[in-house]
Amino acid sequence: IxxxxxxxxxxxxxxxxxxxxxxxxxxxxxxxxxxxxxxxxxxxxxxxxxxxxxxxxxxxxxxxxxxxxxxxxxxxxxxxxxxxxxxxxxxxxxxxxxxxxxxxxxxxxxxxxxxxxxxxxxxxxxxxxxxxxxxxxxxxxxxxxxxxxxxxxxxxxLMIDAEKLKSYFKYQFIPELKLLRASMYVRPDSKRVYIASDNLLACYALKLLGDPLAFILEKELEKHGKGYDEEHEIVVGIKIPDVFYARYNEYIDSIFSEKFGLIEVVYEKPDKSRVINDWEKYADLVVYKALNELTDGNLQEAEACFKHLLEIWDGWGFKDESYSSYYQTYKTGLFVILSNRLKKYGSEVVEKYAYDVEKARQILMSLQTDEGGFTVGYEIKDDGVVPADDVNTETTSIVTIALFE
CATH class of the missing domain: 3.20.20.80 (Glycosidases)
Incomplete structure (x- = not known):
């Protein structure tokens, strides 16, 4: 030249x-x-x-x-x-x-x-x-x-239809409660609202999408302790206790919705009589632990959790202690969220696993449904991703955070 x-x-x-x-x-x-x-x-x-x-x-x-x-x-x-x-x-x-x-x-x-x-x-x-x-x-x-x-x-x-994604959240919105329904089709969650973690996470996801529905949810969550449950708020950057507990659903109310009929409102909370001592066997808890370490500025501890997470990852998803018949989408989403946060903190560990992180991201993108949300799970057949189970708000919120944060 x-x-x-x-x-x-x-x-x-x-x-x-x-x-x-x-x-x-x-x-x-x-x-x-x-x-x-x-x-x-x-x-x-x-x-x-x-x-x-x-x-x-x-x-x-x-x-x-x-x-x-x-x-x-x-x-x-x-x-x-x-x-x-x-x-x-x-x-x-x-x-x-x-x-x-x-x-x-x-x-x-x-x-x-x-x-x-x-x-x-x-x-x-x-x-x-x-x-x-x-x-x-x-x-x-x-x-x-x-x-x-x-x-x-x-x-x-693989491209995400953001407008269709917003439409999913809007469809799940119950005007009488100013909160979102848990799932599309399968009972009991299609007749249930979870204050935590669904609406807590959906509020943050909708902010990332730039949708004003987020502020309606946020105002309503103020009436319910902001939707915190001593576990899932770490995903939105709020520190949680260092101990993990089994969970239970506290009944809050039942209302009749013009759109969905009779709806039960529950609040997922920690059962402090049952400590989870083997938390490292569960991919989601490993992510929560890592995110908690990041809030304290403990990058090395968070990186150690990330490396442990990769030991559970099999190239397609997490076959952890709770694995049953298919991979759980939200755990793959949490993996991507953690990798994103570690990169923002200046971690060099994530780059070593760039292939796995990108593959996880593409798996998530392949799971958007015609309704706009993301399926609860997925299977692998002939090296291809096959969606499994219902479309729900918790999973859709976590995947949105993973892909748009």
Whole structure:
């Protein structure tokens, strides 16, 4: 690109476009001054440009910024490694680290979400950058490419309908109570209102969606101790006790709703005669513990909980102590919430599990129903996610927080 001046390139591109045979031209440069002359930016050999992974990350983020600032495409370059020392003197090499370099660059793809990903390359054996099957690595780099590329490409396929999501919450609203019903179809929850945790979490979720219904719920919750139950308020940033208890439902009232008929109002509360000592066996309680540690500024303790959570995660969901016939959606949602909060606190641990977090996020996005909410559970069949059970307010609220916070 430096073979002619910037003005020269302007003239070249002008002449091409005047022919009527236009295309998008992507410039191999980090110089933002060329961005608008062409239609995009990239660099062909990220290993050659930066040599070390930390520098690669800085450079690729900078190039993304240049492209976004100038309103052009960004074609991000990733590589498995590089070694031309046997064909050039002196040459240089960047170690593959048995796939670590490649996966770290794919994680950056998920973070940056470029318009295009260019893999350099699939057949440059003499420069040690091939991803084809080899004696040293077998199919490793092809398999890694499939794994990460599918995850990245699924982002375009899975989109949340925010308006439909708001409609779900509005449909569940009971004007006589100024609170939300628990579930759509299955009794007893389709005839029940939970002050905690449903309406507590829905209030926060609706704020994230920018819906004024949140403030109607909030005003009503003020009459009921804000909806706190010494457990679920940690999801909205309120510290809870360090001890977990079994739960019970306290009956509050029954009313007749014009929309849903007879409705029972209950308040989930802790039974302090029954302590849960093995809380680490339950994915949701591990998340609550981690979030509680974060409110106290204990990042290392929260990270330890996150790592323990990954020991229960099987790649699709949590088969913890309470697992029955399907994965519980809200636990996968809590996993994503915790990862989001840890990143905001500056934790570097989450990046190590970027694939799992993104997969969990995509599982959640695949569970939105025609009603707008999210299903209570899901199963895995033929490596695909199949929604299971009813649509309810607690699950929908947690997933909303996970995806919109």
């Amino acid at each position: 430096n073979s002619i001046s910037r003005k020269g390139w302007e003239n070249v591109m002008k002449r091409i476009r005047e022919t009527g045979r236009d295309a998008i031209f992507v410039a191999d440069t980090m110089d933002g001054k060329f961005a608008k002359i062409f239609g995009g930016l990239h660099i062909y050999n990220v290993c050659g440009a930066f040599r070390k992974l930390p520098a690669m990350k800085v450079g690729l983020r900078f190039l993304n910024y240049q492209a976004r600032y100038n309103g052009v495409l960004y074609a991000m370059n990733i590589m498995p490694g590089y070694d031309d020392t046997h064909i050039r003197i002196p040459g240089f090499s960047v170690d593959r680290e048995n796939g670590k370099l490649y996966e770290e660059l794919w994680k950056l793809v998920l973070e940056i979400d470029p318009d295009i990903v260019i893999i350099t390359s699939w057949n440059e054996w003499h420069e040690g950058s091939e991803i084809e099957p080899s004696v040293e690595y077998g199919r490793k780099f092809l398999d890694l490419t499939k794994k990460w590329a599918e995850l990245w490409k699924n982002r375009d396929r």
